[in-house]
Amino acid sequence: MTEQQLPAWADPSVSPAALDPQGMSRRGLLRRAGLFGAAFAVGSLATPAAASSGRYGGNDPRLAYLVGDHHIHSVYSHDAKYTFSQLARAGDRYGLDWMVFNEHSNFGHADYGAKLEHQEILKARAENPRQLIFQGLEWYIPAAEHATVFAAPGPHEVDLLTRFELAYDGKLLGYTDGATSNPNTARNEAHAIKAIQWLAEQRRTGYVDDVLVLANHPMRLGIDSPHEMRGWRDAAPEIMIGMEGAPGAQGGGIPGWVGSGQQRGEYVNKPSANSWPGYPEDAYVLYGGFDWTTATVGGLWDAMLAEGKLFTITTNSDVHRVVFDTWKNGDWAPGRNFDNTGHLPDPVNTDSQQPGGDFWPGQFSRTHVGVTRYGYRAVMAGLRAGRVWLDHGHLLDGLDVRLKRDCDHGPGVTMGGRLRVRKGEKLTLSVTVTTASRPNPHGILPELAHVDVVRGAVRGPAADRDDWRAPDTRVVHTRDVSGRKGTYTLRIPLVAGDESFYVRLRGSDGNRNGTGYLGASVDPHGPIPHVPGNGDPWVDTWFYANPVFVDVVGGRQENRPA
Numbered sequence: 001m002t003e004q005q006l007p008a009w010a011d012p013s014v015s016p017a018a019l020d021p022q023g024m025s026r027r028g029l030l031r032r033a034g035l036f037g038a039a040f041a042v043g044s045l046a047t048p049a050a051a052s053s054g055r056y057g058g059n060d061p062r063l064a065y066l067v068g069d070h071h072i073h074s075v076y077s078h079d080a081k082y083t084f085s086q087l088a089r090a091g092d093r094y095g096l097d098w099m100v101f102n103e104h105s106n107f108g109h110a111d112y113g114a115k116l117e118h119q120e121i122l123k124a125r126a127e128n129p130r131q132l133i134f135q136g137l138e139w140y141i142p143a144a145e146h147a148t149v150f151a152a153p154g155p156h157e158v159d160l161l162t163r164f165e166l167a168y169d170g171k172l173l174g175y176t177d178g179a180t181s182n183p184n185t186a187r188n189e190a191h192a193i194k195a196i197q198w199l200a201e202q203r204r205t206g207y208v209d210d211v212l213v214l215a216n217h218p219m220r221l222g223i224d225s226p227h228e229m230r231g232w233r234d235a236a237p238e239i240m241i242g243m244e245g246a247p248g249a250q251g252g253g254i255p256g257w258v259g260s261g262q263q264r265g266e267y268v269n270k271p272s273a274n275s276w277p278g279y280p281e282d283a284y285v286l287y288g289g290f291d292w293t294t295a296t297v298g299g300l301w302d303a304m305l306a307e308g309k310l311f312t313i314t315t316n317s318d319v320h321r322v323v324f325d326t327w328k329n330g331d332w333a334p335g336r337n338f339d340n341t342g343h344l345p346d347p348v349n350t351d352s353q354q355p356g357g358d359f360w361p362g363q364f365s366r367t368h369v370g371v372t373r374y375g376y377r378a379v380m381a382g383l384r385a386g387r388v389w390l391d392h393g394h395l396l397d398g399l400d401v402r403l404k405r406d407c408d409h410g411p412g413v414t415m416g417g418r419l420r421v422r423k424g425e426k427l428t429l430s431v432t433v434t435t436a437s438r439p440n441p442h443g444i445l446p447e448l449a450h451v452d453v454v455r456g457a458v459r460g461p462a463a464d465r466d467d468w469r470a471p472d473t474r475v476v477h478t479r480d481v482s483g484r485k486g487t488y489t490l491r492i493p494l495v496a497g498d499e500s501f502y503v504r505l506r507g508s509d510g511n512r513n514g515t516g517y518l519g520a521s522v523d524p525h526g527p528i529p530h531v532p533g534n535g536d537p538w539v540d541t542w543f544y545a546n547p548v549f550v551d552v553v554g555g556r557q558e559n560r561p562a
Contacts, residue, residue: 007097007130010064010374028434063370063387063414065398066379068098069361070136070148070214071248071316075344076113077104077138080320081329083346084120087319087361092131094362094441098369098379102136102148105169109137110162112342118158125153132376137161138216141232142170142195143178143188143274144224146216149199152209152376160199160208168195178223178274189228193235200236210380214314215243219283219292220267222275226300227465233304233311241384242311245294245301245544246286246392248318250364252357253535257323262532264289266357278466286535287517288508288527288542289392293468297454297516297523302470305502305547308458310416312383312546315365315390321356328354363441364537366391368399370414386416386546393509393541395446398434398487401505403427403494403548415546421496422553429453429492429503429548435485442538448484449510450525453477453492458500458549474522482510500552505545512540 008014009023016024073080074087084101091099101117103109114135121135135157136150149164151157168191170176175188199211215232218224232240246265251257253264261268265286271279287295294301294313304311330345338344359365370387371378382388389399403419404412406426413419421427436446456473477492494503508527516523527542 065368065370066097067366067368068096069316070100070314071216071318072099072101072361073103073320074101076117078106078338081327081347088124090360091362094360096362098132099361100134100136100148100150102138104138105140105165105172108339108342110165114158114162116342132379137165140169140171142175142191143185144228145218145221148214148216151211152380154209156208160202193231196232196235196240200239210377211239212380212383213240217247218243221269222271222279222284225276225466226468230465242313245313246290246315248316249357250289250537251323251359253530255534255536264535264537285529287529288540289537290527295527297475297526298470298473298518300468302456302473303468306456306459306470307461310386312386312388314367317359317361317365319358319361322358322360323356324353325356326350326353364392387414389545391543393446393538394436394440395448395541395543397437400432401545402430413548415548418549418551420551420553423496423498425496427494429494431490434487444538446541447509448507449482451479451481451490451507454504456502458502496552500550502547502549504547508542
C-alpha cells in the first residue's frame with residue numbers, strides 16, 4: 001500500500017495563507033492536539049490489533065479527527081447517477097479526508113463493475129494521495145437490510161469483495177426472507193453469520209490487511225431484529241463494528257420538495273411481513289435525523305451498549321440523487337444494460353431540477369474518526385476502536401471527550417475506551433467543544449445550544465436477545481451552551497456507583513426538541529420526528545458521540561474487555 005501525503009491543513013509546508021477557513025480551523029485543532037508537524041506522521045504504522053487491545057484507560061493517545069463518509073454510490077450502482085470523479089470532487093470540496101464507495105451488489109457489479117471502478121480508484125489514489133478512497137460493497141444481508149463492507153487497499157481488495165458478494169449476498173442468493181414464520185429465515189440468518197465469520201478469516205490469515213462491516217439504515221424497513229444485530233456483532237466484533245446511527249438521504253423532508261417521500265432519510269415505510277414484529281410503527285421514522293435505534297435514549301443502541309460491548313455509530317450521505325440537482329441518467333446504447341456492463345451511462349446535465357433526497361458526500365453528514373497517523377489503516381483502526389463522533393449540518397468544528405479519575409494525571413480515556421475504577425471514586429468527564437467558525441454549505445453559521453450526557457448501567461449479556469430496551473439508561477446532565485463561541489471545555493462530575501456503566505454525549509442546535517421516546521424522566525428534551533414535508537434538515541442538527549465505558553472493580557457487573 002502506498003503511503004499518504006498529509007492533507008494541506010496538516011502539512012507544515014503549506015502556508016496558512018493557502019488554506020480556506022475550514023483548513024485553518026482544522027489546523028488549529030491539530031495544534032491543540034499537539035499533532036501538528038512531525039508528530040502526525042505520514043502513513044499508518046499502528047496495527048489495527050494495537051488499537052483494539054482493550055487496555056484500560058489513562059494512556060489514550062492525542063488524536064486528530066479525520067472526516068469521512070462510508071456510504072457513497074456512483075454509476076457503478078444500478079440505481080445511482082453520478083460518476084466516480086463527480087463524487088470524489090464533491091468529497092474534496094466539502095472537506096472529506098476519507099470516502100468509501102460501497103456499490104450495490106448484483107451480478108453486473110460482481111462480473112464487471114467492481115473491477116472497472118477499481119481502476120478509477122487506483123488512478124484517483126495516485127493523482128490525489130491526500131484523499132483516502134476505499135472500495136467497498138453494499139451487502140444485502142441475508143434475511144435483513146444492507147451493510148457497508150470495505151477493506152484496506154491491497155492486492156486482494158477487489159477479489160475479496162467479489163468473492164464475498166457471490167457467496168454471501170442475500171439478493172444474489174435469494175436469501176431475503178426474514179419473517180418469523182418463514183421456514184427459510186433460520187437458514188438465511190445463519191448465512192449472514194457465516195459471511196461475517198468468513199471476512200474475519202480473511203483478515204486473520206492476512207489475505208487482506210483489514211476489513212470492516214457497518215449495518216446501514218437499520219430501521220428503514222424494520223427487518224434488522226435485535227437478535228440479528230447482536231448475532232452479527234458477536235460473530236466477529238472486530239469486523240462487524242457498528243451501524244449507521246443516522247442514515248443518508250437527509251434532504252427528503254425539505255419543505256416543498258416532494259422528490260423523495262417527504263421524510264428525512266426516505267424513512268417512509270410501514271411494518272411488513274419481513275419486519276420484526278416487536279418494533280412499534282413509530283420507529284420507522286427518523287428523530288432529529290437519527291435512526292430510532294440510536295435517537296431513543298434507553299433504546300436498542302443503549303441496550304447493546306448495556307452489555308458492556310462497543311457498537312460504533314456513524315453517519316453518511318448514501319448519495320444516489322442530490323436535492324435540487326439538474327443531472328439526469330444518460331441513455332443506454334442499444335443492447336447495453338447494467339448486467340452486461342456493470343455501470344450506468346454517464347449522467348447528462350439538464351436545465352430542470354431532478355427528483356432526489358440526498359446531499360453530496362460531506363455536504364451535510366460527517367463522521368469524525370480519531371487517528372494518530374494519516375492513512376487507510378489508521379482510519380479503520382479508529383473506527384474499530386470507537387474513536388468516533390458525528391454531526392449534521394457542520395454543527396461543530398471539533399469535539400474531544402475525556403473521562404478520568406480525579407486522582408489521576410494524564411489525558412484520560414476517550415470515546416470507545418474503558419476506564420477501571422473503584423466504587424465511590426470521583427470522576428470528571430471533560431468535553432472540549434470547538435464551535436463552528438464558518439457558515440455551513442447552506443449558508444448558516446450553526447450554533448450549538450446544549451450538550452447532554454447519557455449514562456447507562458452495564459449489566460452484561462442480555463437474557464433476551466430480542467430485548468431493545470435499556471431501562472437504566474437516561475440523560476443525567478444537560479449543559480446549556482447557547483451563545484458560547486470558540487473552544488471551551490465543560491467539566492462534568494461523575495461518581496462511580498456499585499455497578500459498571502457507560503457515558504455518551506449528544507447535543508443539538510436546540511431548534512426542535514421534545515420529550516424523548518421513552519418519556520421525560522428518561523429524556524426530557526430529545527429529538528423528535530417531523531410531519532411529512534416539514535423536516536428541513538439544516539435547522540434540526542445534532543451531534544452524537546460514541547461511549548466511554550467504566551468498569552467498577554468489585555461491582556455487581558465488572559466488564560473487562562474480551
